[in-house]
Amino acid sequence: MKCLRCGFEVLTESGNSEIIVKCPKCGWTAVTTYMSEIEDDLTKYSIFIEQGNSTDRELIKLVSELSGMNFLEARNILLKGGRMVVEYAVAIKEITTKLDMVGIEYHIDPIFPY
């Protein structure tokens, strides 16, 4: 990536949720968030729950809320695995953040780059 002011090759630094771009020559800086890249992504991603997850009542409730499935369907998918939702990247990120917090095992198809 080149500096927008002087055209010199910039340095990039990754923060928690942003990328900081700095030009070593003229001092131009910019901050871009990962989120904008996610928001522009029009790919539909699927979250597949792995089989053999805990069927703790709280986990079933969470999966049910996030996917719109009823209690039994949500329990079934935690136990046997299967596709939970098909969504755009922003929603997938939100859902998987919640799944990560409670330790539900899953994978995303196609490969989720965020």
Ligand SMILES: [Zn+2]
């Ligand atoms: Zn520059």
